[in-house]
C-alpha cells in the first residue's frame with residue numbers, strides 16, 4: 487500500500503478548490519487496490535466496518551445496540567434478512583458439487 491499522503495491524493499480530487507473524495511465508480515481497479523480496497527465479499531466489508539466502529543472488539547460488535555444502523559443486521563458477517571431457500575436434497579447435492587468444482591478450479595489457479 488502507498489504512504490498515507492499518496493493514498494489520500496489517489497482517493498481524492500479537487501472540486502472548486504476544495505479536496506473531496508473521488509467517485510469510486512470512476513476509479514481504476516489499480517487505483518482502488520493501491521489504496522487498500524481489494525475485491526471482497528460485501529458482508530466481509532460490513533463486518534470490517536463494524537469491527538472498526540467497535541475498536542476491533544468482536545464482543546462489542548455482537549452487543550451493538552444501534553439497531554437502526556443500516557449495517558446492524560449484517561454486523562456478524564451474514565445476511566439474516568435474505569429469504570431462506572429450502573432446497574430438495576438432490577438440488578442441495580448438485581449445488582455442493584458445483585461449489586466443490588468451483589473451489590477446486592480456484593485452488594488449481596492458485597497453484598499455478
Ligand code: SF4
Nearest residue numbers: 536539550552555558
Ligand atoms: S451496526 Fe453497530 S457496530 Fe456496526 S457500524 Fe452500525 S453502530 Fe457500528
